[in-house]
Amino acid sequence: MSSIFGDKLKSLREEQQIPQRQLAAVLEIDTATYCKIEKGDRRAKREQVLQLAASLQTDSKELLRLWSADKVYEIIAAEDEATQILNVVAESIVSYKRKKAKL
Amino acid sequence: MSSIFGDKLKSLREEQQIPQRQLAAVLEIDTATYCKIEKGDRRAKREQVLQLAASLQTDSKELLRLWSADKVYEIIAAEDEATQILNVVAESIVSYKRKKAKL
């Protein structure tokens, strides 16, 4: 398995030569669990993403973006019209903003 | 609550003047449960989407697209960079296709 978020996490961690054990300690979870998060077969909690961004001294918004992207990707990867699904969503976001603006 | 998928379902059903009871019967679920699906506070199963498309004589791919879009929307609606998240996903889809093509 693999994930956008997990890959980013791993590369940041390796750049800074931090062992998984240390980040696991920050999140107060087992190293096995942390490992799974990095591998993409467990999902970090939103709060944990923020903690990780702080520990790795990286932009939390960027990390959150990748984290969300993984969740989205998982949903549509199986569908054959993945890109079109994104278009539907993008449109609905736009129309929602339009509604909101009218208020 | 409301959903893209549920709204579509409702409009198709009303166009054809079919009671919820009848579609619920097709899916072999309670009318209350069907109602929730239409309202968007229960999610239909993939299989059910196909059954509904058949019963409502509409394109199943289109319906599946809306169904998936709802799931995606739910994930990113809360994030303030929703559109950018979609971009990240779109990119990763493209790069995945590229990899696949290389094989």
Added chain:
DNA sequence: TCTGTCTTGACGTTATTTGGCAAATATAAA
């Protein structure tokens, strides 16, 4: 080999989701 890091699978626990029932609320016609 020993040591530390990383990875994986199985397992029990917890959280979320599902569908049904019953009751409440529309909606429409008489």
Added chain:
DNA sequence: TTTATATTTGCCAAATAACGTCAAGACAGA
């Protein structure tokens, strides 16, 4: 208003999915 039908809501138990830990294994460097 009364009656009949359709839709909606709240709550519950069962099913499902996700979580985190433990134990065991893989792999590298000393």
